[in-house]
Every structure is written in C-alpha cells, then in structure tokens.
Amino acid sequence: MSYIDVVEKIDVPKPPKYYTEPRFEEVMGLPVAYRREGSGEATVLFHGAGFTRMWIPFYAMLAEKLDFITPESPGFGETPMPAWVRSFDDLTILYDQLFDQLGIEKIHLIGFSMGGWAASEFAAYYPRRLKSLSLITPVGLRVDDDPGVDIFQLTPADLMDRLFKDKEVMTQWLPDDDDFDEGIHMYSEFSAAARLMWAPRYNLALERRLQRLTCPTQVIGAEEDRLVPNAMSDKFAAVLPNCKLTRLAGTGHEPLLERPRELADTLIAFIKEASK
Amino acid sequence: MNKLRFYIFNLMPYPHIPPAAEIESTWVSLSNKHYDPHRGRVLYNEYIDQLAGAETFGYDGVAVNEHHANFYGTMPSPNIIAAMLVQRTEHIPIGVIGNAIPLHGNPLRVAEEIAMLDVISGGRIISGFVRGIGCEYFNNGVTPADSVERFNEAHDLIIKAWTDDGPFTWQGDHFYIPNVNPIPRPIQDPHPPIWIPGQGSLETLQFIAKHKYTYMMVFAPLWFTKMAFDGLREECKRLGYDAPKSMFNACVPTYVAETDEQAHREAKAHLSWVFNTGLKIPDQFFFPPGYMSTKSFRNFVGLLKQGKVKPQADLTYDELVADRYIIVGSPETVKNELGNYCDEVGAGGIIGGGAPFGPMPNWMAMKNMQIFAEEVIPEFREADGLPDYQRVAANSPRSYAELAALKGRPPETARSLVTGGGDTLVEHRLSHLPEVIDSTMGSEDDVRPASAG
Numbered sequence: 218m219s220y221i222d223v224v225e226k227i228d229v230p231k232p233p234k235y236y237t238e239p240r241f242e243e244v245m246g247l248p249v250a251y252r253r254e255g256s257g258e259a260t261v262l263f264h265g266a267g268f269t270r271m272w273i274p275f276y277a278m279l280a281e282k283l284d285f286i287t288p289e290s291p292g293f294g295e296t297p298m299p300a301w302v303r304s305f306d307d308l309t310i311l312y313d314q315l316f317d318q319l320g321i322e323k324i325h326l327i328g329f330s331m332g333g334w335a336a337s338e339f340a341a342y343y344p345r346r347l348k349s350l351s352l353i354t355p356v357g358l359r360v361d362d363d364p365g366v367d368i369f370q371l372t373p374a375d376l377m378d379r380l381f382k383d384k385e386v387m388t389q390w391l392p393d394d395d396d397f398d399e400g401i402h403m404y405s406e407f408s409a410a411a412r413l414m415w416a417p418r419y420n421l422a423l424e425r426r427l428q429r430l431t432c433p434t435q436v437i438g439a440e441e442d443r444l445v446p447n448a449m450s451d452k453f454a455a456v457l458p459n460c461k462l463t464r465l466a467g468t469g470h471e472p473l474l475e476r477p478r479e480l481a482d483t484l485i486a487f488i489k490e491a492s493k
Numbered sequence: 494m495n496k497l498r499f500y501i502f503n504l505m506p507y508p509h510i511p512p513a514a515e516i517e518s519t520w521v522s523l524s525n526k527h528y529d530p531h532r533g534r535v536l537y538n539e540y541i542d543q544l545a546g547a548e549t550f551g552y553d554g555v556a557v558n559e560h561h562a563n564f565y566g567t568m569p570s571p572n573i574i575a576a577m578l579v580q581r582t583e584h585i586p587i588g589v590i591g592n593a594i595p596l597h598g599n600p601l602r603v604a605e606e607i608a609m610l611d612v613i614s615g616g617r618i619i620s621g622f623v624r625g626i627g628c629e630y631f632n633n634g635v636t637p638a639d640s641v642e643r644f645n646e647a648h649d650l651i652i653k654a655w656t657d658d659g660p661f662t663w664q665g666d667h668f669y670i671p672n673v674n675p676i677p678r679p680i681q682d683p684h685p686p687i688w689i690p691g692q693g694s695l696e697t698l699q700f701i702a703k704h705k706y707t708y709m710m711v712f713a714p715l716w717f718t719k720m721a722f723d724g725l726r727e728e729c730k731r732l733g734y735d736a737p738k739s740m741f742n743a744c745v746p747t748y749v750a751e752t753d754e755q756a757h758r759e760a761k762a763h764l765s766w767v768f769n770t771g772l773k774i775p776d777q778f779f780f781p782p783g784y785m786s787t788k789s790f791r792n793f794v795g796l797l798k799q800g801k802v803k804p805q806a807d808l809t810y811d812e813l814v815a816d817r818y819i820i821v822g823s824p825e826t827v828k829n830e831l832g833n834y835c836d837e838v839g840a841g842g843i844i845g846g847g848a849p850f851g852p853m854p855n856w857m858a859m860k861n862m863q864i865f866a867e868e869v870i871p872e873f874r875e876a877d878g879l880p881d882y883q884r885v886a887a888n889s890p891r892s893y894a895e896l897a898a899l900k901g902r903p904p905e906t907a908r909s910l911v912t913g914g915g916d917t918l919v920e921h922r923l924s925h926l927p928e929v930i931d932s933t934m935g936s937e938d939d940v941r942p943a944s945a946g
Contacts, residue, residue, distance in 0.1 A: 370521065370631065372777050397798065401791045407782035408638050415636030415783075 227297045230398040235271035239295055244315045250295035251288035251315075255280030258348070258492050260325040261316075262287040263332030263339075266368075266410040267403070268390070268474070269294035275477035282485050283325075288315060290335065292409020305338040305413060305420070313343055322346070325488045329353040329473060330445070331410060333453075334420070341426035349491035350434045351484055354470050355453055356445050359419040363446045369411060373403070379444040382469030383476075390474055424456050433491040435461040437472065437483060444470040461487075495881055497835055497873040498553035498842040500588060500742070501862065504566035505540045505557075505574075506771055507533060508852035513770040513806065520563040520628040521778045527564070537567075539855040541574065543862065545581035550866035553880040554619065556588035556844060558690070561596075561625070562632040565771035572606040579614040586882055587614060590688050590709060590844075591621025594651065595643035596633050600668060601675055603647075604654040608679040616680035616888025621688040621709070622648055627784040628774060638783025641696070643667050655684040680889050688742070693721030694789050702728035702736070709742040709844060712768070712805065714816035718743050719838040726839070738841035745834065747820040747846040749827045749864050759857060760821045765810050766851035768818070773806040820846075824868035831869070 226241070226248050239250035252272060260283040262276075269289055279285045290308060292298030301307065312335075316324065325348050328336025333355020340350050368376065373392065381387035392399060434457040438450030447464075454462035463483060468475045510519065510527045517523070544555045557574045560566035568574055571589045578587050587610070592603045611618040624644045630637040646665045650673070653661075659674030679685055690709040691697035698721065701708050708725055710718045722741050729736035746764055750756035780790065796802045803812070813819045820830045831843065847865025849858035871878050890896040907921040913933035923929050 367631070369781055370777055372775070397794070401787060401794065404780070404782060404790050405787040408787065409783075411636050411782040412638040415630075415638065416634035 225297065227295065229270065229295050230396070230402050232271055232399070233393075235273050237272040239270075239289065241295075242315060242318055244311055244318060247291065247297065247299050247311070249288055249291075249311070249315055251286060252276070253284070253286040253319075255283050255285045257283045258325055258488055259284045259286065259321045259323065260327065260488060261312075261321075262327040262329065263312075263335045264290065264293065265330030265332050266293070266406060269406065273473065273477070275473045275481055278477060278481035279484065283488065286319070286321070288312065290332070290409070292412070293406050298405075298409050298412075302409075303412065305335055306342075308335050308413075309339045309342050312339055313346070316346070323348050325349045325351070325491065327351045327353065327484060328355055330356060330470065331414065333357060334414070337423050337427060337453075338420070340430055341423060344430050344432070347430070347432045349432050349488060350430065350457070351437065351487060352435070352450075352453055352457075353437045353472060353480070354439050354442055354445060354450065355436065356414075356449060357419055357423055358449060358452045358456065359417075359421060360446055360448045360452055363448055364418070365446045365449070366444065368444065369407070369415070376444075380469060380471045381475060382439065382441050382443075383467055386471075386475045390471075427456050428458060430458055433461075433487070434459060435463065435487055437480065438462065438464045439468040439470055439472060440464055440466050441468075442470045495553075495874045497831070497840070498739075498742075498881060499846045499865075499870055499873075500554040500556045500842060500844045501544060501547040501550075501552050501848045502556040502558075502590075502744070502845045503540045503544055503849050504560070504767075504771075505537065505568050506767075506851060507536060507564045507567045508766065508770075510564050510770075513773050516773065518628075518775055518778055519565050519771055519773050521631050523564060525562075528567075533567070539858075540849070541577055541581065543849050543855070543858050544574075544578055546859070546862060548582045548585040550862050551870060551878070551880060552585070552847075552866065553842070553882065554586040554588055555582070556590050556619075558590050558621070559593045559623070559625070561593075561629045563628065565767075572603075572610060575610050575618070576613075579610055579617070584617070584882065584887070585880075586617050586619055588619035588688060589621055590619065590690055591623045593623050593625030593629060594647035595640050596625045596629060596635055597647075599670070600647035600650050601654060601670065601673065604651040605675045605677075607651075607685060608655065608675060608677045611679035611681055611685050612677045615891065616685075618679070618681070618685045619688055619707075620685040621690055622651075623690050624784075626779070627781045628778045630781050630784060631778070636783060637781040639667065640784055641786070645700075652684060655679055690744075691721075693717065693724065694785075695724065696786075696789070698725045698728050701725060701740075702732055705729075705734075705740075707740050707742060709744060711744050712746075712772075712818055713744075714802075714818055715834060715837065716816070717802065718840075722838050722840070738839060741838070741840045742842035742844055743834070743838060743840040744844040745817070745820055745831075745846060746848065746850050747827060747831065747843070747865065747869075748850075748861055749822065749824055749847065749869055750860070751823065751864075753822045753826055756821045756823060756826075759861075760819075760853075761810050763851035763853040763857075764813065764819050764821070768805045768808050768813060770806075771851065774804075824864065827865075827869050828872045831873070 239252050241248045241250055289296040291302040323346055326336050333352040334357030337357050340347055436450050436454045454460045465472050465476050465479055472480045547555045557571040559571045561569050575587050575589050594600050594603055607620045624640050646667050650663050654673050654675050660672045663670040663673050687706040688709050689701050689706050690711055692711055710721055726736050748756055748760035750759050820827055847862050890899055908918040911919045911933045913935050
C-alpha cells in the first residue's frame with residue numbers, strides 16, 4: 218500500500234439521464250473525476266453515496282451563479298477506488314491536494330449526506346481554506362439513542378423509499394431493475410461507502426474538532442428524513458459554531474433531487490452573504 | 494486407503510421459529526427473542542451426543558463450524574463445542590471448519606484455542622478457516638470491504654505463530670502484535686491440517702492450490718461442485734502438481750432409511766427446512782457491500798440472472814434431490830448415488846453423510862447415523878471396515894508409559910533455587926525427598942507459625 222500506486226481509469230455505465238463526461242485530474246496517482254462549470258465564488262460539493270456521474274439540474278442551478286466544482290469520491294462515479302483509501306482522512310488529504318492542483322485556494326464547501334461527513338472532516342483539518350460550510354442532511358456524528366436505520370441492510374427499493382419524501386420525484390429517479398451493469402456499479406459504490414463508514418458510523422472527534430471553525434456555517438435538514446434521523450441535523454447545528462439550521466419543506470433525505478430550486482436559492486444566498 | 498471418508502457434521506440449528514413465509518430471514522433481522530435457552534440446552538446436548546456418537550458408529554471424523562446471529566447454526570464459538578468433543582471422544586479426528594478469522598480482533602486467539610484443542614486431544618484437530626458469510630458482518634465492527642485482506646493476513650499470522658519460534662513481532666496492514674508467542678503450540682507438526690470451506694470462487698481455489706490445503710465445497714448442486722473441483726485440479730496442475738483426491742470434500746446431506754419411500758418420508762420436511770428456512774437470506778444480507786470483489790459479484794449475479802443457480806430458499810425438495818444437493822434413499826440407493834457422485838466430482842470425503850439436519854428429532858438423527866454406519870459406510874471401506882485414522886499411529890502417545898518410553902524425561906525438567914538451599918538447583922521431581930529438601934528447612938526459630946492466628 219502506498220501513495221504512489223498508479224490506479225487505472227475504469228469503465229463505468231453511463232446513466233441514461235443527465236450524464237456528462239467528467240474531467241480528470243491525477244492526484245497522488247489517482248485519476249479523480251470532477252465536473253466544473255460556471256464562474257464566481259469557488260464552490261465545491263462533496264456528493265452522497267449515489268446518483269453519481271450526472272450533471273443534475275441542481276448542479277446546473279448552482280453553476281449559473283458560482284464557479285461550481287464537484288469531484289467524484291474514490292470508488293464513486295468514474296474515480297477508481299485505490300487500495301490506500303481507508304478513511305475520511307485519506308479523502309481529506311486527497312481533496313486538499315486536488316484543490317492545490319486546480320489552483321483553488323479558498324472555497325465555499327457543501328457536503329451532502331456521506332459528503333457531509335467528508336466535508337466536516339475536511340473543514341476540521343483545513344479550516345483556513347473555507348469561506349463557508351454548508352451541510353445538507355449530513356451524517357457523521359453520534360446521535361445518542363437514535364442510530365437510525367442501517368443503510369447497508371436496505372433493499373434498493375427500501376432505500377429509494379426512505380430517501381424521498383416526495384414520491385412523485387422518487388419515481389423519476391428509480392433505477393432500472395433490468396440494468397445489470399448499473400446494479401453492479403451500485404454494489405461497487407456501496408463497497409466504497411462500506412470501507413469508509415461501516416463501523417463506527419460516526420467520528421466522535423468531530424464534535425470537538427468542528428468547534429474551531431470561524432467561517433459561516435449552516436445545516437440544511439429535511440422536513441422529514443426517514444433515512445437519517447432529523448436529530449442528526451440538529452446535532453450538527455448544535456456542534457458547529459454560529460450555525461444556521463434550515464429545514465426544507467417537502468423534503469426527505471434527498472433535497473438535491475426533491476427541491477433543487479429552493480435548495481439552490483438557499484445555498485446561493487448564504488454563499489453570497491458569506492462572501493461579503 | 495478407503496475409497497471415501499465420512500464426516501458427521503451438525504450445524505446445531507434452533508428450529509423453533511416462525512415458518513419461512515412469515516419471516517424476512519433466519520439471519521440478521523429475526524429477533525433473538527425467539528430463542529428459549531431452556532430448549533436450547535436440550536438441543537445442544539442432543540447435538541453433542543450425536544457428534545460424540547460418531548466415534549462409536551465408526552465415522553472418519555466429526556465437524557463443527559462458526560455462525561453468528563441466526564437460527565440456522567447456533568455455534569458462534571465452534572471451539573467450545575470442539576472442546577467438549579475432545580473430552581467425549583478418544584481417537585476420532587475433530588474438524589473445526591472453520592473459525593471465521595477476519596471477524597475477530599486478534600487472530601492469535603484462534604491460534605491459541607486450536608493449539609489447546611490439538612494438545613488436549615492428542616493431535617486430532619482439523620483447523621478450518623473461513624471468512625464468515627456476508628450476514629455475519631452485520632453483527633460485527635469489521636467492514637466487509639476488508640474481509641478478504643483480513644482473512645489472508647489472519648491466516649498468515651496464525652500459520653507463522655504455529656510454525657516459527659516466538660516471540661516475534663507481527664507488523665501487518667490490519668493487525669499489529671508486538672509479541673507473538675502463543676503457548677501452547679499444537680501437537681501436529683508443522684500444524685493441524687487446514688481445510689478451507691468455500692463456494693468455488695477463483696480466489697479461494699487459487700489460495701487452496703497455493704498452500705495445498707483441503708477444500709470443502711459448501712452445499713451446492715453436483716454440477717457446481719464438479720466445476721469448482723475441476724477448477725481446483727486445474728489450479729494445482731498449473732502449480733505443477735496433481736491434486737490428490739483427499740484434497741476434495743463435498744458437503745452432501747445424506748439420509749438413509751429402510752426403503753426409498755420411507756427415506757423420503759422421513760427426510761423431506763427436515764432437509765427442506767435447511768435450505769428453505771435455515772438459508773432464507775435476502776441478497777442485501779447475503780452480499781453486504783465489499784464482501785465480494787465487484788468482479789466476483791458480477792460473476793455470481795450473472796449466474797443468478799441466467800437462472801443457472803437458484804437462491805437456496807427457493808429450491809423445491811424435488812430440485813434438491815434432482816440436482817443432488819442431497820442424497821436420500823434406501824441403503825442400496827444411497828450407496829449407488831454416493832459412489833456415482835464421488836466418481837463424477839472426484840471427491841475423497843463427504844461432509845454430512847448420515848448426519849443430522851434441520852429440525853430432525855434426535856431419534857431420527859440417530860437412526861440415520863446408525864443405518865448409514867452399518868449399511869453404507871462399509872461399502873466404501875477396505876475389508877477391515879476401519880476408518881483410515883485407525884490404520885496409522887496416533888499423533889501423540891496415548892499413555893504415560895508410552896510417553897515416558899518414547900520421550901524420556903523433559904530436556905528442561907523443572908528445577909529451582911529454594912530458600913536456604915544455597916546455589917544448588919533443586920529438581921522438583923525429587924524435591925520432597927529428605928536429602929534434597931531438609932537442608933533448606935532452617936532452624937526451628939526461623940520457622941514461622943503455620944497460622945498467624
């Protein structure tokens with residue numbers, strides 16, 4: 218195991234809707250896939266465990282007002298999983314190096330779900346890189362007495378059901394059960410998630426480490442999250458200094474897909490304010 | 494050498510649970526509130542009696558294995574049952590097939606326990622290693638994504654701990670142990686035989702071929718077992734040797750009774766339970782993410798999609814019989830079927846022939862064991878009817894006299910300096926003799942009262 222192992226690019230299935238070719242930046246021997254559009258404040262989003270490889274409408278809305286960059290985490294989308302990625306620490310170092318190579322110094326950081334954990338770790342190690350931190354239905358803290366459901370025990374159908382409050386939106390994003398390659402790819406992405414999050418499902422140190430942040434912070438929770446308890450957002454909001462907590466009406470765990478316009482407006486307004 | 498070896502195996506199910514149609518799974522999600530320890534006590538003791546009985550019936554070995562958080566096999570610690578069998582039997586080999594070595598914090602625990610069993614049993618232990626099935630990662634803090642790496646490293650550590658003189662330091666990717674020095678060491682030299690149960694993945698076959706271990710195919714249709722065995726033979730050939738038949742064990746639940754009809758009548762419900770209820774495991778429990786490499790997962794799901802393999806919970810009894818997952822019939826039928834089976838796949842051993850399965854009552858399990866022992870096993874034995882292990886010398890002296898004759902006194906017999914004895918080492922063997930110990934006793938004034946009051 219070494220940071221100089223060179224990892225080959227991989228073939229992955231292309232989702233039928235919203236797929237765009239990513240760009241690649243080789244970081245520490247790893248070809249990191251990322252998408253970048255727009256101009257303005259440099260804003261980075263760390264994705265959750267799923268719905269990769271797509272330029273979803275929500276991303277396009279952010280790119281209208283911002284220099285919007287979203288990398289694909291190792292093992293997700295078209296970024297391969299190298300043997301040396303074992304923890305969120307490895308992602309933190311990888312992203313710090315990626316931003317250096319892309320010539321981005323300070324960023325507004327957004328983390329969604331699993332990406333909220335990754336963003337929290339990054340923020341704790343590199344607080345001076347951040348102009349603001351926004352977490353959307355994040356995970357990564359311990360909510361006493363409410364561990365939530367075990368995402369790794371859910372059937373794909375149960376997972377979809379729990380992700381969305383808005384079932385009309387859900388039907389637009391249901392995977393095609395007959396798409397063999399996509400099914401295999403989802404197993405592969407969840408394998409990467411299992412490497413990072415199987416046990417424990419939290420980092421207790423974050424509660425202390427996040428207290429050093431001085432940039433503006435916000436947490437955007439769901440109206441009714443049936444995958445991760447709403448108490449998780451409450452806890453993040455309590456731990457983060459000077460944090461603003463919003464709950465988006467009509468959303469479950471997936472506000473990016475359920476209420477993209479409202480979510481994008483909330484983020485853009487917050488980033489504008491934080492940039493003053 | 495006999496044509497076939499027969500190992501009695503008991504998963505030790507706890508069958509008093511709701512029927513399959515009413516539960517999601519027998520694993521992971523079925524609450525342990527269904528487990529009544531008082532009934533469990535009766536079952537455990539019946540199962541142990543059955544296994545211990547295998548020696549008198551004349552089988553070639555007994556086998557136990559490790560499973561967690563389920564009702565299909567209630568042996569989370571197989572070494573505990575093996576310890577009881579060591580005490581309940583005298584000569585028969587005992588297989589722990591196997592310990593789930595990636596699941597545990599310190600693999601040395603397994604090295605120590607197997608060595609203890611091997612020493613106490615006089616070198617009768619077969620040591621199997623498994624990854625644990627996918628379900629078992631849910632009741633564990635080990636990510637399934639590390640399962641293969643941890644298996645490989647735990648294996649290397651255990652073998653080195655058994656074969657190299659300690660102490661040494663283990664600096665692994667997953668385990669760091671500053672001082673590896675397990676005591677006791679096993680009797681069998683260089684270590685107990687290693688069996689690897691598996692489902693036929695290429696990675697497993699290559700691992701077995703490389704180490705020349707014994708393979709044990711888990712429940713499968715004949716064609717699948719044959720494919721795996723052929724694959725292993727090929728891997729061995731690639732490494733420059735012909736795999737002996739003794740490397741191949743097939744797991745085939747076999748039930749025998751007076752007639753074919755009677756055998757099916759007796760076995761049907763119980764053997765079906767093993768597959769349809771005991772192994773009712775939905776995909777999300779069976780394949781937690783990372784448990785299989787994406788490549789292996791693709792191959793396996795491909796077979797499922799093509800309809801080449803069926804989830805075991807969906808197999809009908811007729812399919813179990815037709816695909817030869819199981820063999821059921823009169824002694825004549827079973828002899829023929831077993832003979833053909835082993836010729837077709839090239840097996841040297843059968844696990845589960847004549848063995849108890851599912852909710853089968855104790856009397857029926859014993860009936861099967863006895864008829865199998867008397868009417869099937871001799872067909873596959875030499876004229877003397879002996880199991881192979883009785884044709885070779887025991888791995889360890891069986892009596893004090895034999896030990897003394899063969900080994901004499903220990904090279905470092907216990908000696909120590911005793912207060913008052915000057916710098917002469919006292920040999921403990923003789924330390925109670927007056928000429929050895931009296932000079933160390935001191936004057937009466939120095940002797941404290943026996944009780945301080």
